[in-house]
Amino acid sequence: xxxxxxxxxxxxxxxxxxxxxxxxxxxxxxxxxxxxxxxxxxxxxxxxxxxxxxxxxxxxxxxxxxxxxxxxxxxxxxxxxxxxxxxxxxxxxxxxxxxxxxxxxxxxxxxxxxxxxxxxxxxxxxxxxxxxxxxxxxxxxxxxxxxxxxxxxxxxxxxxxxxxxxxxxxxxxxxxxxxxxxxxxxxxxxxxxxxxxxxxxxxxxxxxxxxxxxxxxxxxxxxxxxxxxxxxxxxxxxxxxxxxxxxxxxxxxxxxxxxxxxxxxxxxxxxxxxxxxxxxxxxxxxxxxxxxxxxxx
Numbered sequence: 001x002x003x004x005x006x007x008x009x010x011x012x013x014x015x016x017x018x019x020x021x022x023x024x025x026x027x028x029x030x031x032x033x034x035x036x037x038x039x040x041x042x043x044x045x046x047x048x049x050x051x052x053x054x055x056x057x058x059x060x061x062x063x064x065x066x067x068x069x070x071x072x073x074x075x076x077x078x079x080x081x082x083x084x085x086x087x088x089x090x091x092x093x094x095x096x097x098x099x100x101x102x103x104x105x106x107x108x109x110x111x112x113x114x115x116x117x118x119x120x121x122x123x124x125x126x127x128x129x130x131x132x133x134x135x136x137x138x139x140x141x142x143x144x145x146x147x148x149x150x151x152x153x154x155x156x157x158x159x160x161x162x163x164x165x166x167x168x169x170x171x172x173x174x175x176x177x178x179x180x181x182x183x184x185x186x187x188x189x190x191x192x193x194x195x196x197x198x199x200x201x202x203x204x205x206x207x208x209x210x211x212x213x214x215x216x217x218x219x220x221x222x223x224x225x226x227x228x229x230x231x232x233x234x235x236x237x238x239x240x241x242x243x244x245x246x247x248x249x250x251x252x253x254x255x256x257x258x259x260x261x262x263x264x265x266x267x268x269x270x271x272x273x274x275x276x277x278x279x280x281x282x283x284x285x286x287x288x289x290x291x292x293x294x295x296x297x
Contacts, residue, residue, distance in 0.1 A: 044252035047076045047083035047092035049163055050190030052235075055210035055281055057272055061265065069255045077190070079162030087112055087238070090245030093253040096260070098208075098235045099163035100290060112238040114257045119269050119282040120234045120293050123167055125225040126212060127153075127204035135204075141228040142175035149175075152183040154203035158194045159186025163233070168206045171230065195219060208233050210281035213273065234285070234293055237261070261286035 052058050053075065062073050076086065080097040087095045088111045095112065097103060106112045125135070125144050133153045135144040148155050149172075157179070158165045172179050185203070187194045191211040198205040199219045212223070237260040239253030259265055266284035273281035285293050 041249050041252065042070060043072045043074055044094060044249055044256055045074050045076060045086075045092045046094050046096060046256060047078065047086040048096040049080045049083060049098055049235075050077045050192065051098070051164070051208045051211050052096055053077040054190060054192035055208075055214045055273075057210070057269070057282065060268060060272060061260075064265070064268070065256065065259050069259065071252050071255060073256070079158070079160040079165065079190070081161030081163075081166070087240050090240060090248055092240055093249040094237065094239050094256040096235060096237045097163060098233055099166050100234055100236065102163075102166065103236055103238070107238070110241055110244060113241045113243075114254060115236060115238040116257055116261050117285045117288050117290055117293060118235045118237045118260050119266075119284050119286075120232060121209050121282050122226065122233050123164065123206055123231040124209050124212060124223045125204060125206055126198075126219075126221045127224045128202040129220065129222055131224060133204065136222075136224045138225045139227055141171045141225055141230055144225045145171050146175040146177055148204055149177045149179060149183075152181065154183050154185065154201055155179065156194060156198040156201060156203045156205045157184065157186045158191065159188050160190070162190070164191060164206060164208060167231075167233070171206070174230070195221075210273070213277045213279075213281060216277075229294075232294060234290060235282075 048058070058075060062075065065071065065073055076092065080099045080102065083092070083095055083097050084099070084102055084106055086092040088106055096118070103115070107115050125141060127133070127135070133148045133151045135147050138144045157168055187197050191207055192215060194205060195207060195211065195215050199221055202220065204224070237257045239257050240248045242248050242250035266286050269282050269284045270280060273279060288297070
């Protein structure tokens with residue numbers, strides 16, 4: 001009887017070990033299948049600001065990236081606020097935006113990782129040639145905005161929570177102005193569309209220089225104010241954190257950030273716009289900190 005009991009226990013142990021081995025094998029197979037599926041995922045969703053699209057820069061960089069990496073870049077060009085919301089919800093694989101203070105919130109929350117300075121240009125205040133608010137040549141953006149508000153000359157805002165809109169609202173605040181009334185109108189659209197509206201209405205607006213130069217030939221608006229330090233416009237790339245959002249294309253997001261900081265891409269950014277506009281539309285900054293960019297180092 002004792003011998004029979006020992007045999008039974010032995011057989012049960014063998015069966016249990018077999019089940020555990022099969023379970024481990026199944027888990028390993030599932031993990032391998034998941035890894036292979038992720039590796040084969042060649043589509044990358046890039047959420048970015050409209051200025052990278054409207055300036056024409058992405059038209060140059062997108063085919064370069066796809067040729068070099070084999071990934072398919074699916075660009076969603078929206079305001080920076082919306083792009084960051086997509087990242088925060090795990091609805092994109094990589095981000096390219098220009099609102100450092102808003103971006104930092106995602107970095108602190110670990111919603112994004114591999115946060116890299118890419119390039120900068122600047123914002124400019126543009127308006128009708130006859131300059132009814134008398135701001136042309138001014139060096140302080142907040143003073144120019146205050147003059148526009150005092151004279152109630154039409155100002156067209158993007159009003160879309162983009163990086164440009166965030167900068168605009170910060171300038172109004174610096175000037176002690178809360179814009180409202182008939183003279184202040186919002187488009188809720190990207191920079192290119194907002195320039196069209198401002199031009200039609202012969203209004204003032206805030207724009208990034210790159211998009212303005214790309215549309216300049218079709219505009220009756222001129223640069224009124226430039227060079228104020230607060231008008232610096234810094235772009236970052238980052239990948240959505242795969243440890244927090246398991247559905248994102250981790251390798252694809254990483255590949256995009258690495259592409260944006262590599263020397264060849266930075267050289268393309270450095271030269272972009274020179275042949276057509278006589279000046280670059282962006283200045284490459286890979287490897288720098290945001291403090292170095294602000295100081296002009």
